[in-house]
Amino acid sequence: MNNLGLWHGGDYYPEQWLDQPEILNKDIELFLQAGINTVTLGVFAWSFLEPEEGKFDFTWLLKRVDQLYENGISVIMATPSGARPKWMSDRYPNVLRVNETRQRQLFGGRHNHCYTSSVYREKVARINQKLAQTFKAHPGVIMWHISNEYGGECHCPLCQDAFRGWLKKRYDSIEELNRKWCNAFWSHKYLSFDQIESPSTIGENMVHGLNLDWKRFVTEQTSDFAACEIKALREAGAMQPVTANFMYDFKGLNYKRFSQEIDVVSWDSYPLWHKRAEILTARDNGLQHDFMRSLKKKPFLLMESSPSSTNWQGVSKLKKPGMLKLDSLHAVAHGSDSVLYFQMRQSNGSSEKFHGAVIDHYGGEDTRVFQEVCEIGEALNSLKEVSGTSVRSKVALIYDTESRWAMEDAQGPRNNSLYHHEACVKIYSAIKKLGFNVDVISMEDDFTGYEFIAAPMLYMFRSQVEEKLRTFVEEGGKLMVTYWSGIVDEWDHCFLGGVPYGLMDVLGLRSTEIDGLYDGEVNHLVSVSGTWEEKEYECRNLCDLIKVQGAEALFVYRDDFYQGYPALTRNQYGKGLAYYVCADVEAKFYDDFFRRVMKESKIEPLVRGEIPEGLEVCSRESDEFEYLFIQNFNREPVTLSSELMDDLEAGTFLYGDKSDHGEIGGFQTLVVKREK
């Protein structure tokens, strides 16, 4: 994005130390020592920028930006809308959110304003303009960071009106809305749009159409709020790119929609390392990295990460030596152009005072954490040329927000839990183990260019996804669909006449019933003799009972009254193949499935040779070069096979030593640069 290479730095709050200039100077000194080239300023700084209504003071901030710039450190400038000063809600109470039980919140916390309030929008626009006027031409300010971790919802009268207005635009008439929301059920028909109220536990929360449209509206309203923030910057002449920081597996917003408003996606990553095998955590978090990258199919930013422990998880575990670097480079491997931390210097009071920081309360550079941050600074410097390179994937996983909203809101086969996220991680991990890049996409995305698409639990079919998948297979693509797919349309109406809707011929089957298994209850898949090798796998939670209509059964159920019913099928359609997985099978199944299917379909991974357990391979590429990242998530060194080493040695080692013995150290990363 600029000539800094990969960005290294993080959230920095000089306003907390304005009365201690020696600390601010010490910060700069330590930043330089650690190879910090970028910090984020201004998050939550409103009460310093506008301490009283209409009285603005930007001098302290400008001074900081200048000093940083003089020292070669760039600034990501945040708009302050994440937290309001007290005077604003005192004078304009309607900036405060109303919760779903219709109680107006008091001042406090953060991220708690009404997105509809015109007062709040005006106040935000005004301060954003002032900020833009001050920093639009400052060479040290390289990006705008809009608010912070947008989320939550407001049920105030203003939002109710906005919701009704949004619905009026969406539906031609109240009759159409009644039909779409299925309001014949329980006598819930509305006579006019004015009668509609947002979902509430003290009112209506069982009408799925209403719940779904409310979630859509919240995304629209939040996106619109962000758009207004950005508009204010642009109108004042700020031309730097804008980002907003997203969160892990966040269900409050449809990020696919929201990301249209911004130039660059960034996110805040706080994986729980050292709780189970590190590679499992790496897969789970890697899926999120890939999701963020796939939103715009271009590099994203790691906007926040903890240099040490967090302070808000149940247990604040220290990162063991080497993990901080491994984790940081993991983000880069998946497409991040930055390693940014929360926070540069630990605050000395209030609720985040024990969150990890580059500089802790002790304040010296002789800390384990600061030393590792310095090492990362060096590593990022070595990898400078990776900045801006892209990721190409042959495989896509569909992970659609609206479909999850609808599926999880529905009362259906398993209210205890559907284990959608877990199923996606199992599938994702099986593919990553083989050494593929994976795009994690939505239903609206373009499916062309992929060789394999996995569509697990794709409950909702909209945007003609069934037509796009049909075409994909017809033209030679390989598709995997699972149980509980193609059940409802965009309005959560069940498809009549058989499911998975629109794909029954492509898959060669019809789903007839779905059985919910009690917690702890298991069934098994056994291979149909003469097809694949003899295997048996456990399945749990959900078992789809299908009637094949052309498909070939590769596995059948072993137990219960549906013993012998098909459990994994394959169907030739056009030039492609369509697989259907009937049950929530254990991870081992997916490992074996993809190993076989990718081989049969001749879809080639990034490297040759077996990838040892606990290692991950990713790649980024420029027009000329491919950058292979090999990361060892084991604490112990691992020997690489000669086949794999030969493949790697075809390139040059940009980062990490090629051992004489073909070994990769515990928690180590190798980066190999190969010509394309």
Next chain:
Amino acid sequence: MNNLGLWHGGDYYPEQWLDQPEILNKDIELFLQAGINTVTLGVFAWSFLEPEEGKFDFTWLLKRVDQLYENGISVIMATPSGARPKWMSDRYPNVLRVNETRQRQLFGGRHNHCYTSSVYREKVARINQKLAQTFKAHPGVIMWHISNEYGGECHCPLCQDAFRGWLKKRYDSIEELNRKWCNAFWSHKYLSFDQIESPSTIGENMVHGLNLDWKRFVTEQTSDFAACEIKALREAGAMQPVTANFMYDFKGLNYKRFSQEIDVVSWDSYPLWHKRAEILTARDNGLQHDFMRSLKKKPFLLMESSPSSTNWQGVSKLKKPGMLKLDSLHAVAHGSDSVLYFQMRQSNGSSEKFHGAVIDHYGGEDTRVFQEVCEIGEALNSLKEVSGTSVRSKVALIYDTESRWAMEDAQGPRNNSLYHHEACVKIYSAIKKLGFNVDVISMEDDFTGYEFIAAPMLYMFRSQVEEKLRTFVEEGGKLMVTYWSGIVDEWDHCFLGGVPYGLMDVLGLRSTEIDGLYDGEVNHLVSVSGTWEEKEYECRNLCDLIKVQGAEALFVYRDDFYQGYPALTRNQYGKGLAYYVCADVEAKFYDDFFRRVMKESKIEPLVRGEIPEGLEVCSRESDEFEYLFIQNFNREPVTLSSELMDDLEAGTFLYGDKSDHGEIGGFQTLVVKREK
């Protein structure tokens, strides 16, 4: 009740498909195929019947009733009060409930109206009258179904006033109320009835007298509301019998009281099959069937049951092949004159769209579920003559709602759980295993005619139950009382001077202290040598320490400081015997106890010969015949002993094949008709 024989059908919502006449016609076709003779219409149909205030439209409904009638299908017509249209709460907010924290609810859900609101009562009366005028003379309408699953409570000002009025009638003076509620405690004396407020977690919820009277009031007010609904029908000339549908083990209403308002009891049965041994679920649900039948001591209706899975339990498990029929005939065996389902056709949207139905979203007749429904249609046809027959029981179990209310509200020996329901099921099951019918009755019921009465955990003694039990024993009855019985009177005042109140001489003992056992803690009962055979049983939760005053100890405690204290006693009183069980003993104890006691007392079961594990025997009888139901809740076939087979073969097999090998198939039902 009419000449249909046993009713077969269920809840049907044609209003959801009015714009698709081909679906409505297909419904009729499928109903006829499945032997459907009765459907319920109008539940939740208000917004179709009165889309705007005062504008009524019954044509669509009349058309459906006509078409059904022409096809030989009768209708149970529901009043629509279970869900209000939106316009009503918009115009008359006081129809909305106020919860116990005094917050007025918003529009939404169902079953959420104030039972006191005169507006709501007027609106309901008016639409009920219109319905009655339309259908009173329609030969196709055979019963009225009042509202749906009455329940819940309202704390609005109108209800507060009504509560005060009800209390004024109940107590002569505020001084009397203060005495009865024990308001000397914590300075809670009232100076006038106007000071009284309903229980609330933000106010008073520890005064048991208040809590108990509030629950009584809620039952009275709900019963009164139902009575008003019925009055409106009757005044408009409707003469068909009325029912209201009850729920499993529902503690919100005293059904004994409520059932006085209606002609026929019906209930909605959703057992969780396939979660543990089926026979255990059958016993648990059988107790509920018997409770419903005993309310009026005449046949009841199975008003709702799922043809497949439900959608609202934690896990929605499919019914395995044969279970739907077994479950349906189980209701008939216990006294139901119907097998009715929720729902005939699956709705295609909103919150119950995944609830099982006779016709599912796919819509074809080639489904496993539809085929089993057809089989049930045939079975019910074979059993036509069973309709209207009664059940006679030699054994009664007292399962009293007010006593449970008081016991569970009290802070006492075990707040973690008293396991009252579980104790009742253990006792009920032990008796059922021997082949008896059991009545499940309240304290007000008549005790004459029974040979054995079990009174487990009868905490409250009111309506002179102690006198009735004394007379019962005196005249030769066999009685079993347990720990935690006869503790308080009607107002939850502890009896002074020794407990179980009024029965100490009948039982020959006094309870001195009761020990609560921690979760997981056990004690044991051991037989007193020379009395019964040598046995040892585990007990848990509660151990009563008694002083015998005439009774004989048959078992004593094995452990703790009360080792050797009596744990099971027997006392001769008048011509009868009174047993006292001191502790919450394991099921095996009750099995052995009843086997021995019934034999010693020569109380004869329905059949001769041992009943195999997992089978249940019930009977219904007309003036001339007895209909024996033998149901196998095992998935595997079971061989019947020759003694039992001989007994059965004395009659004729009305349903189910008598196997040559004296075997009953897995999940199969036999019905044998014998002359009396």
Next chain:
Amino acid sequence: MNNLGLWHGGDYYPEQWLDQPEILNKDIELFLQAGINTVTLGVFAWSFLEPEEGKFDFTWLLKRVDQLYENGISVIMATPSGARPKWMSDRYPNVLRVNETRQRQLFGGRHNHCYTSSVYREKVARINQKLAQTFKAHPGVIMWHISNEYGGECHCPLCQDAFRGWLKKRYDSIEELNRKWCNAFWSHKYLSFDQIESPSTIGENMVHGLNLDWKRFVTEQTSDFAACEIKALREAGAMQPVTANFMYDFKGLNYKRFSQEIDVVSWDSYPLWHKRAEILTARDNGLQHDFMRSLKKKPFLLMESSPSSTNWQGVSKLKKPGMLKLDSLHAVAHGSDSVLYFQMRQSNGSSEKFHGAVIDHYGGEDTRVFQEVCEIGEALNSLKEVSGTSVRSKVALIYDTESRWAMEDAQGPRNNSLYHHEACVKIYSAIKKLGFNVDVISMEDDFTGYEFIAAPMLYMFRSQVEEKLRTFVEEGGKLMVTYWSGIVDEWDHCFLGGVPYGLMDVLGLRSTEIDGLYDGEVNHLVSVSGTWEEKEYECRNLCDLIKVQGAEALFVYRDDFYQGYPALTRNQYGKGLAYYVCADVEAKFYDDFFRRVMKESKIEPLVRGEIPEGLEVCSRESDEFEYLFIQNFNREPVTLSSELMDDLEAGTFLYGDKSDHGEIGGFQTLVVKREK
């Protein structure tokens, strides 16, 4: 405190039985039989004393006091403020509390008034004055019992104003408050005191400075309320000492501060016996006794205890034979001058009707419980001379309320749980096992006179505790500090520049990082060879990583990346020694640690010879005599070593038989009187 010796009796509610004089007379008879010499009257009696506003009636109470006095029974007279009559909140709604979500409570329960309401203060003052006028000169009234179990908080507008006023006094300016509360964080700066609102889950609850000051304010306001109650008594001429009853490990108030208002500390003790080894329960409850005694360093009163089971715990277990006496004398051993029960006669209705009582619903004296109460009466009579004697401790444990408030509110290394209480109990138990008295003190207390001070998890350092500890060690004291100490100052600001603040040189180390361990995760401590004997202990939850700067490592970690890092250190400082425990180690460690350290430091316990497992030794002393209490918490008899027996036999056995075989019976107590 008077010539009654040890007080024996408890809470008595004659007002519940005024219409049954035969019961009141029976009470006196039974009291005399049981050696009752003191009862508490008037708790919750307001609606009997002032049934209507301004209409007072004290005759019934005076009559009771007279009758009791005539029978030699003294009275502790309670003020009735623990529960208001209904008329008061009806007329003056602002006496009702407002909860933290700003909802005004309804009438009900108890302990629910606003402490700020001037109306409530006036009403209380007036009735207290009337009570004082009536009983100030009554020889039967020996003490005043102010209200009951003060606790809870109110967020009404009056309390908001009072809070702001209190803050204005505490901070010179709003700028200072902003600094102290760290309001630069999240833009939370206030412009004036008027903007401040109390913490709320619907507003601000993450600003630790606010939360902490709010808790301090609640203590101040409650103390002030109590002071007003007492002032009313004193102004009306009442000269008897006053007490207020405290609760187990109560975090709602800072009892150290509150206790300044009263003459005598008393508390309500309800240990859960028979749930685990009795000695563990005894240690846990003993710590509380010692805490209560240490508040004023003089005898306290056991104000409430259950003669049998309680009714409010999850499981109401009976006390096994002997436990009531053992428990009662345990209080005396730790410094109580009384054994008082809740309640004398069981109420026959409302929420506490099943709480244990001296006289139960049955009402006879032939109960197990009543007989044991009689035995206690005799025991207390034998121990008369112990009344008024004090407890001297060489060891102190710092257990500071404000530090716990701050530590538990902070989001830090282990939000799941810090296990502070458990750590304190482990340390306390290890010391008690060796036969020491222990004072349980606050940071403000005087440290002189102690030989050993344990300061576990002393998160907050204020009142110059670091200086006091430095001096303590310098002058020869032995100190033990643990992980997570000296982290923040009085305002919860983290100390910069290294921790434990102010003690790094005394301890010879600096804490660098702290690792949170997941639930179930363990590390180990292993001894450094050549220092102490070879041992290994488990540690969990928290592991501090330190850098030694002079201290000697006695133990190091065995596992994880900090294997070999110091885990227990010792540092010579001045004439003393300072130990630092880095991790939450198992109890066995502390047992071995204190056994060794006390021996090395020649700190002598109360008795010579090994104290068997399950026994506890305490002592009280007068100017001339020492009273040794030896209590056996095992159910079985235990043999005492000859060394220990010799030591005991140097004195005389004031209570309990010296067995010929040097044995102490199960659940038995010996009291030995020795000259000093």
